[in-house]
Amino acid sequence: MTFDGTPPANPAIDMTEEPECVAKYADGPVDPVVVVNDGMLANVFIRVTAGLPAGPYPIPSQPATIDQNGCLYTPRVLGVMVGQPFEITNSDPLLHNIKAVPSESRGFNISQPRAMTTTRTFKTPEVMVPLECNVHGWMNAYVGVTDHPYFATSAEDGSFAITGLPAGTYTIEAWHETLGKRMMEAEVVEGGTVSVTFVYGSTT
Amino acid sequence: MSRVVGWKEGTMETGLIALVMVLAIIPSFHLSAQDIERGKAVYEKWCTGCHGDTGAGDGDAAAYMLPRPRDFRRAVYQIRTTASGELPTDDDIRHVVDQGMPGTAMTGWKSRLTSGDRDAVIAYIKSFSRFFDGAPPQSVDFPSAPRISDDGIAEGARIYGELECFKCHGDRGRGDGTSAPTMSDDWDFPIRPTDLTRPWTFNGGAEVEDIYRAIRTGLDGTPMPSFSDVIDAEIITDEQLWRVAQYVHSLAPGRPRVREVIRAGRTARVPDDPTDSAWVEAEAFYVPLVGQIIVSPRWFTPAVDGIWVRALHDGERLALHIAWSDPSASPDPLWQEWIELLATTVTDADGALEPVQGPDRFTIQFPARLSDGMARPYFLGGDRRRPAYTWRWRSSPDQLEVGTSTGLGQFVAGAGAASDVAHQAVFADGQWQLQVTRTLIPRDTSAAPTFAEGVAIPIAFRAADGSSGETHVRGSVSAWYAIYLDAPISATVFVMPVVATLVTAGFGLLVVWRAQRREGTRRFLPEATCDIFSSSRCSDSWHAAAAKLAHRPATRMLVPLSSRSAAPRSPA
Numbered sequence: 001m002t003f004d005g006t007p008p009a010n011p012a013i014d015m016t017e018e019p020e021c022v023a024k025y026a027d028g029p030v031d032p033v034v035v036v037n038d039g040m041l042a043n044v045f046i047r048v049t050a051g052l053p054a055g056p057y058p059i060p061s062q063p064a065t066i067d068q069n070g071c072l073y074t075p076r077v078l079g080v081m082v083g084q085p086f087e088i089t090n091s092d093p094l095l096h097n098i099k100a101v102p103s104e105s106r107g108f109n110i111s112q113p114r115a116m117t118t119t120r121t122f123k124t125p126e127v128m129v130p131l132e133c134n135v136h137g138w139m140n141a142y143v144g145v146t147d148h149p150y151f152a153t154s155a156e157d158g159s160f161a162i163t164g165l166p167a168g169t170y171t172i173e174a175w176h177e178t179l180g181k182r183m184m185e186a187e188v189v190e191g192g193t194v195s196v197t198f199v200y201g202s203t204t
Numbered sequence: 205m206s207r208v209v210g211w212k213e214g215t216m217e218t219g220l221i222a223l224v225m226v227l228a229i230i231p232s233f234h235l236s237a238q239d240i241e242r243g244k245a246v247y248e249k250w251c252t253g254c255h256g257d258t259g260a261g262d263g264d265a266a267a268y269m270l271p272r273p274r275d276f277r278r279a280v281y282q283i284r285t286t287a288s289g290e291l292p293t294d295d296d297i298r299h300v301v302d303q304g305m306p307g308t309a310m311t312g313w314k315s316r317l318t319s320g321d322r323d324a325v326i327a328y329i330k331s332f333s334r335f336f337d338g339a340p341p342q343s344v345d346f347p348s349a350p351r352i353s354d355d356g357i358a359e360g361a362r363i364y365g366e367l368e369c370f371k372c373h374g375d376r377g378r379g380d381g382t383s384a385p386t387m388s389d390d391w392d393f394p395i396r397p398t399d400l401t402r403p404w405t406f407n408g409g410a411e412v413e414d415i416y417r418a419i420r421t422g423l424d425g426t427p428m429p430s431f432s433d434v435i436d437a438e439i440i441t442d443e444q445l446w447r448v449a450q451y452v453h454s455l456a457p458g459r460p461r462v463r464e465v466i467r468a469g470r471t472a473r474v475p476d477d478p479t480d481s482a483w484v485e486a487e488a489f490y491v492p493l494v495g496q497i498i499v500s501p502r503w504f505t506p507a508v509d510g511i512w513v514r515a516l517h518d519g520e521r522l523a524l525h526i527a528w529s530d531p532s533a534s535p536d537p538l539w540q541e542w543i544e545l546l547a548t549t550v551t552d553a554d555g556a557l558e559p560v561q562g563p564d565r566f567t568i569q570f571p572a573r574l575s576d577g578m579a580r581p582y583f584l585g586g587d588r589r590r591p592a593y594t595w596r597w598r599s600s601p602d603q604l605e606v607g608t609s610t611g612l613g614q615f616v617a618g619a620g621a622a623s624d625v626a627h628q629a630v631f632a633d634g635q636w637q638l639q640v641t642r643t644l645i646p647r648d649t650s651a652a653p654t655f656a657e658g659v660a661i662p663i664a665f666r667a668a669d670g671s672s673g674e675t676h677v678r679g680s681v682s683a684w685y686a687i688y689l690d691a692p693i694s695a696t697v698f699v700m701p702v703v704a705t706l707v708t709a710g711f712g713l714l715v716v717w718r719a720q721r722r723e724g725t726r727r728f729l730p731e732a733t734c735d736i737f738s739s740s741r742c743s744d745s746w747h748a749a750a751a752k753l754a755h756r757p758a759t760r761m762l763v764p765l766s767s768r769s770a771a772p773r774s775p776a
């Protein structure tokens with residue numbers, strides 16, 4: 001996942017109302033909308049959109065997790081399968097509410113007034129379901145809900161891996177919250193590894 | 205022993221519960237085409253104006269409303285006995301259809317539609333969303349409420365702090381928390397945290413059970429989350445959540461009774477400032493305000509919909525104490541985000557709303573000449589024939605002007621000596637307290653009216669929140685009320701003053717009411733048409749009338765007209 005050119009500057013967040021969160025940022029809190037390290041783009045959600053054999057696919061019992069720490073979500077972008085436990089943790093000693101606003105399935109809006117964990121599931125695939133906190137208007141995260149396990153999120157170094165795909169030709173879609181979508185075709189052979197590079201940038 | 209906290213009707217008596225249970229085990233049957241036709245007919249007659257033909261919440265009047273009418277397509281409902289994110293039960297929807305939603309334009313339909321029509325329209329509303337195709341939703345089981353006690357309310361106050369309810373609702377519950385300026389709903393419309401001191405605006409009702417339900421299951425579609433998981437995680441107990449509900453219930457001064465005569469009690473010496481403890485003792489009169497929807501630019505989303513008025517006099521001076529909820533002392537940089545969201549949301553019938561904050565404003569008016577008897581000036585700032593003696597306060601810079609008004613925006617400073625009138629304004633915890641004091645006899649009696657004891661003097665009010673776009677003539681207004689200064693108790697008249705007070709006050713009220721009717725104020729101030737003794741739901745009927753008026757052109761008052769000709773036709 002590469003980013004060509006100069007990435008847009010991320011906005012500073014005025015967090016003065018939450019000194020306990022501000023204390024976690026040496027250089028002051030910033031909203032990590034576009035995260036680029038050495039030309040590599042993080043927080044892109046990648047998934048297979050065509051070419052897969054018909055499901056259903058086994059649902060992992062291992063939960064997908066999101067944390068609220070320093071009044072921001074970690075990770076900011078993640079995937080979860082339909083029916084897979086989605087574990088929401090508050091690591092801050094203060095109130096957050098977690099509101100999911102899907103359009104294809106039912107949302108929820110739950111309170112976490114201090115460190116605690118809550119588990120929910122999504123019933124219908126949807127890319128992406130926005131998560132927000134209304135106590136802290138700057139807090140945003142995005143959950144890709146899929147009906148198969150072939151998805152990934154690009155890491156801080158821009159890398160991602162989708163493993164276990166049977167041999168075949170696939171359409172792979174990348175999604176970024178402000179930079180939009182990219183599509184690529186990939187042919188996977190039995191036992192092989194295919195490298196796919198999505199290119200985002202200020203010039204493309 | 206747990207039970208479902210459902211709707212009041214269901215808990216009335218054992219017989220009724222038994223009946224409900226019998227009904228519940230009869231399997232639901234599919235609606236016939238006839239039922240759908242009936243529901244559609246009812247919907248199209250009564251509901252489309254706000255909720256739109258396709259249930260998208262986009263009827264003709266919707267753009268002028270805040271909060272907006274419900275969009276039925278997503279089946280996201282605020283008032284539910286079901287968990288957050290679940291569909292409402294039919295009873296949940298029925299409760300809202302029957303009772304309406306206080307604080308919004310949604311009125312109750314129980315007395316207007318037959319129960320068959322209401323059932324049919326509920327079925328039709330559900331047909332707008334495919335989410336209702338699945339299994340019917342289940343109400344959450346809640347334990348019963350603990351008995352209310354002072355200790356319990358103190359515990360509720362503590363939990364209110366522990367759960368950080370104040371982040372949105374404010375330390376004193378006035379909806380002025382730090383998060384308040386940034387809030388929007390699921391449709392990205394701006395939304396205010398509920399002012400917990402004004403229970404008559406609680407969308408789901410004001411009883412302890414209603415408050416508990418709102419906290420427990422949340423108000424879906426709004427920022428208000430469900431606290432069920434907090435109980436499951438054993439951070440608080442269910443009983444403690446009930447305590448929060450009881451505490452919130454205790455914040456309100458009770459459902460206000462609107463009286464048209466404000467009594468100024470006689471005291472040895474009027475207080476000097478609005479935080480003086482003498483004001484706490486003084487009797488408080490609630491005055492509802494409604495959006496100014498007559499003179500362009502009209503205003504359909506008023507921020508201040510009611511004020512508390514207290515009055516005292518000492519034979520020399522009259523002091524008025526006005527208190528109203530306002531989450532910001534405007535202008536306030538923290539509220540810039542709010543006004544910017546408002547400016548992109550609120551459809552102003554008479555021109556775009558500038559995303560610029562002004563000061564908060566408050567206006568008190570009297571007839572310039574009390575010799576006209578009870579024939580009062582046009583209620584919107586008077587006119588040329590009958591001007592209004594006006595006190596005009598603004599928060600920034602803090603100043604009070606005294607002058608004569610001949611209509612909204614037609615104000616000329618200087619009605620006698622401005623130095624006659626002293627004022628002090630204090631903002632704290634989401635509330636303005638304004639005291640205005642004047643000598644009963646003005647220095648120049650030809651320029652300003654004299655406040656005599658023992659007579660009913662007409663008085664009216666206007667308010668504006670500078671952080672909510674209420675500049676120019678945008679804001680909220682009251683009808684005419686009267687203020688009555690208690691006469692001194694003399695030794696020779698021992699019992700009579702009380703009787704005289706009552707008689708005079710009653711007479712004043714009657715005259716006010718008749719004069720108001722004569723001038724046609726009531727025709728477009730539906731607030732005043734409510735039962736004046738029980739009218740905290742007045743603003744609901746105002747919302748409904750405003751919705752009808754919204755797409756009609758405003759009366760242009762370039763030249764102030766006489767009160768009679770200025771009155772527009774009443775809404776059809």
Ligand SMILES: [Cu+2]
Pocket residue numbers: 071095096097133134135136139
């Ligand atoms: Cu938060």
